[in-house]
Amino acid sequence: MSIRVAIAGPRGKMGAEAVHTVMKHDKMELVAVLDYKEVGATLADLPMFPASYTVPIFTDMHELVEVTAPDVLVDLTNPHAVYKHTKEALNLSVRPVIGTTGFTDAQLEELSALAKEKELGCIIAPNFAIGAILMMKFAKEAAKYLPDVEIIEMHHDQKLDAPSGTGVKTAQMIQEVRAQKAQGHPEEKETLEGARGADFDGMRIHSVRLPGLVAHQQVLFGGDGQLLTIRHDSLNRNSFMSGVAFCVEEVMKMDQLVYGLENII
């Protein structure tokens, strides 16, 4: 039996790519998409999709679920919409697979409790690319030995959240193994605010936004007379799609929320 999938954010860079991925997948059926404005009756009305994509577009999650009964909601929208979508999906017994970034810790905790109460799988994946997951795992390992760390994440200039979800997740994973320490000179002073980046438990995260970039991150470790750099580059959005498909299949087997693909690969 096919997994019935709905996608929120189908006109976006990631959403459109995910639409093609699910349409092509032999174990999935794209039953609906969710937009927030009236853009057409089906995907075939949108210029970026072929006429054969007669998948209905909804602007209301309750109606979408009532009419098309999806098993999974894939959300690729923005930090303002995603929390509401995830909560609504869980309350309607639809399993969320969330790629959208920008959750607060409190939101993650609340959604985790809700998924547990509903005994529903839910995956919140700050990064779907296997190379990025490996970068984070390798960075966590390196931090055991080299606790002086700076994260430099680099993205296209249309990105709404900073630091990136991947940058935050990397810092959280490193925090699990790194003895807390403030980096740099104890008396260092910024003569221009923000020059030293964001402070995450003493580690620094720097966000670069430029046209031409897609999604890139390097984690720099400094030690006596040596520097280790772990770097990952997503060169296009196809890099995320095998992760999206993997999560849609995995979430059907789960009964709780998982934050980060490193916990299930």
Ligand SMILES: NC(=O)C1=CN([C@@H]2O[C@H](COP(=O)(O)OP(=O)(O)OC[C@H]3O[C@@H](n4cnc5c(N)ncnc54)[C@H](OP(=O)(O)O)[C@@H]3O)[C@@H](O)[C@H]2O)C=CC1
């Ligand atoms: N986990 C991962 O591996 C990855 C995650 N991301 C994350 O995915 C998200 C989307 O990224 P990207 O595709 O580049 O962004 P885009 O801005 O290209 O796409 C977002 C889309 O969502 C639409 N949208 C906004 N609000 C709603 C809503 N309430 N309901 C339905 N649709 C809505 C937007 O419409 P409009 O333009 O009209 O506002 C837009 O079409 C971001 O949070 C990004 O960080 C990105 C890449 C990989």
Ligand SMILES: O=C(O)C1=N[C@H](C(=O)O)C[C@H](O)C1
């Ligand atoms: O907005 C993006 O493009 C990306 N967002 C995710 C993030 O915030 O980490 C994943 C990837 O870096 C691309």
